[in-house]
Amino acid sequence: xxxxxxxxxxxxxxxxxxxxxxxxxxxxxxxxxxxxxxxxxxxxxxxxxxxxxxxxxxxxxxxxxxxxxxxxxxxxxxxxxxxxxxxxxxxxxxxxxxxxxxxxxxxxxxxxxxxxxxxxxxxxxxxxxxxxxxxxxxxxxxxxxxxxxxxxxxxxxxxxxxxxxxxxxxxxxxxxxxxxxxxxxxxxxxxxxxxxxxxxxxxxxxxxxxxxxxxxxxxxxxx
Amino acid sequence: xxxxxxxxxxxxxxxxxxxxxxxxxxxxxxxxxxxxxxxxxxxxxxxxxxxxxxxxxxxxxxxxxxxxxxxxxxxxxxxxxxxxxxxxxxxxxxxxxxxxxxxxxxxxxxxxxxxxxxxxxxxxxxxxxxxxxxxxxxxxxxxxxxxxxxxxxxxxxxxxxxxxxxxxxxxxxxxxxxxxxxxxxxxxxxxxxxxxxxxxxxxxxxxxxxxxxxxxxxxxxxxxxxxxxxxxxxxxxxxxxxxxxxxxxxxxxxxxxxx
Numbered sequence: 001x002x003x004x005x006x007x008x009x010x011x012x013x014x015x016x017x018x019x020x021x022x023x024x025x026x027x028x029x030x031x032x033x034x035x036x037x038x039x040x041x042x043x044x045x046x047x048x049x050x051x052x053x054x055x056x057x058x059x060x061x062x063x064x065x066x067x068x069x070x071x072x073x074x075x076x077x078x079x080x081x082x083x084x085x086x087x088x089x090x091x092x093x094x095x096x097x098x099x100x101x102x103x104x105x106x107x108x109x110x111x112x113x114x115x116x117x118x119x120x121x122x123x124x125x126x127x128x129x130x131x132x133x134x135x136x137x138x139x140x141x142x143x144x145x146x147x148x149x150x151x152x153x154x155x156x157x158x159x160x161x162x163x164x165x166x167x168x169x170x171x172x173x174x175x176x177x178x179x180x181x182x183x184x185x186x187x188x189x190x191x192x193x194x195x196x197x198x199x200x201x202x203x204x205x206x207x208x209x210x211x212x213x214x215x216x217x218x219x220x221x222x223x
Numbered sequence: 224x225x226x227x228x229x230x231x232x233x234x235x236x237x238x239x240x241x242x243x244x245x246x247x248x249x250x251x252x253x254x255x256x257x258x259x260x261x262x263x264x265x266x267x268x269x270x271x272x273x274x275x276x277x278x279x280x281x282x283x284x285x286x287x288x289x290x291x292x293x294x295x296x297x298x299x300x301x302x303x304x305x306x307x308x309x310x311x312x313x314x315x316x317x318x319x320x321x322x323x324x325x326x327x328x329x330x331x332x333x334x335x336x337x338x339x340x341x342x343x344x345x346x347x348x349x350x351x352x353x354x355x356x357x358x359x360x361x362x363x364x365x366x367x368x369x370x371x372x373x374x375x376x377x378x379x380x381x382x383x384x385x386x387x388x389x390x391x392x393x394x395x396x397x398x399x400x401x402x403x404x405x406x407x408x409x410x411x412x413x414x415x416x417x418x419x420x421x422x423x424x425x426x427x428x429x430x431x432x433x434x435x436x437x438x439x440x441x442x443x444x445x446x447x448x449x450x451x452x453x454x455x456x457x458x459x460x461x462x463x464x465x466x467x468x469x470x471x472x473x474x475x476x477x478x479x480x481x482x
Contacts, residue, residue: 139252145261146267150253160249167245169239179231 004196009046015203015210016043022210025217031084032154032213035206038077045070060118069121070111072103075127078162082134085155095134102130125173128166133161135166148216154209161205167199182221279454287394294348297341301387305341309334343368353397354390358427359398362418365404369416375408376415383422386481392459396429396479399452399463403431405477406448411435412474428479439463 005035016039026032045066052058094096106123110116139159142150150156172194179187312331317324346352346364353361361382366377388396400418407413411434421428449465452475456463462482467473 136248136252139249140255142252144256144263146260146264150256163245163249163316167242171241175231175234175238179234182228182231 004192005050008196008199009050011200011203011207012039012043012046015039015207018207018210022214025213028217029154029213031081032120032210034081035210038074039206041070041077042092064119065116066124068106071120071123071127072106075099075102075106075130078085078131079134081158082131082138085138087143091137098130102127121173125170128170131162132166132170135163139163152215153210154213154216157205157209157212161202161209164205165198165202168194168201252289252463275454276458279458282355283395283398283455283458290348291350294345294350294352297348302338302341302345305334307340309338320444343414347401350394353394357385358388358393358396359385359420361393362400365397365401366416366418368406369408373411378415378417380417381420381422388427388481395455395459396427396461396477399477400429400431402448402452407431407433407435407473410438413472425480425482427479427481429479431475434470434472435448437469437471437473439469440465440467 016036023036049063049066052063073222079095079099079102080100083092086092086095105126106120106186109122109126110120114120114122138155142155144151172191176187178192179190250366309331311328312334315327317327345367348370356364361380363379366379399439404416407416411433413433415434417432419428419430419432421430453463456477456479462478464478465473466476
């Protein structure tokens with residue numbers, strides 16, 4: 001297991017720990033309650049993958065099906081989170097409507113276009129496009145808070161994390177496909193490095209969001 | 224090879240360009256949020272101001288109603304009783320130049336004074352009377368009452384043509400003037416009080432000046448009377464200022480926009 005992988009698992013687990021630690025503060029912001037489920041699923045997925053890979057020596061193609069199942073679940077939870085954080089009923093309905101549609105499309109892509117043994121890149125990109133859209137819509141419609149700045153709002157860090165992660169992955173894929181034909185080794189290592197770095201950023205942003213929620217609860221406690 | 228390099232170059236440029244767009248989008252979202260927060264803050268402040276003005280208006284209405292009741296009571300009840308007492312005293316027959324006759328005459332004079340003072344008080348408190356008179360007339364009446372005490376010299380100057388004012392506005396201006404004049408009588412130890420009423424094209428300026436001991440305005444900011452005057456002025460969209468220095472008298476100025 002590489003140092004990058006260890007650091008990634010460490011940040012993911014730390015983020016989950018902070019999430020549970022801040023859980024009482026989620027009473028004030030109910031939508032954040034999707035994150036313990038999301039992060040628990042992520043940790044479980046990564047544990048299963050690592051156990052299969054390093055303990056049982058499974059080939060990459062043998063455990064890709066786990067990601068094919070994980071992506072629709074991740075999209076469902078994040079889309080649900082964004083639907084709860086949108087004031088406009090039409091946008092909320094639209095986001096909720098994309099959940100079954102995405103699950104259906106993702107399954108069709110996995111079955112018909114790419115097999116469960118391949119990396120679900122297309123599913124991932126489709127989820128990315130939708131989540132980037134919901135992030136931008138949410139960022140532009142955050143309700144004003146007179147007592148704290150935007151940088152102390154959990155929603156800001158969650159949107160920023162998801163935006164950076166998905167935009168980074170989405171556009172790196174563009175470069176990756178060009179680089180792959182010229183220098184496959186460089187392309188592979190750059191892909192791993194970029195993917196891991198963006199994951200670090202994502203989980204650091206999530207942790208910041210949970211800490212902000214905790215801070216909001218402390219600052220609103222009666223004297 | 225060159226074609227491939229070009230493709231990579233294009234990919235890098237496109238990626239960078241799109242990343243810049245993303246950063247701009249996030250910055251714009253932050254700016255928009257700050258703008259919305261500022262607007263929301265202004266809305267909240269406006270609502271607070273409206274709420275405070277409504278409370279003050281209700282308080283003033285209640286005060287005017289109380290004044291009206293007291294004024295009617297003085298006029299219809301106490302005034303009548305005093306008039307009856309005077310009538311009864313007039314019927315008392317006394318010997319000429321006797322001590323009793325002197326007492327009766329003095330009592331009659333005192334009663335006349337009391338009746339007149341009560342009438343003046345009744346007028347001052349009567350909202351309907353205030354709304355019927357012009358502002359200059361009301362100020363003249365108020366200054367005459369002060370002049371009558373013999374302790375002060377009062378002057379009233381009116382510049383410009385007097386225009387009819389909204390009854391509520393006039394009442395509030397008059398009550399502010401009354402409060403300012405009362406403050407002069409209570410605290411200023413003044414001899415001369417001059418009032419200047421200027422009717423200008425778009426505003427009315429009312430200045431009340433005295434030659435009293437003055438005060439430091441910083442120390443007087445918490446005074447309830449001054450706060451009341453400022454709040455009342457705010458209610459009709461007027462500005463109320465007070466200029467004073469220890470030993471140099473005081474100038475209270477009210478500027479009311481009429482358009």
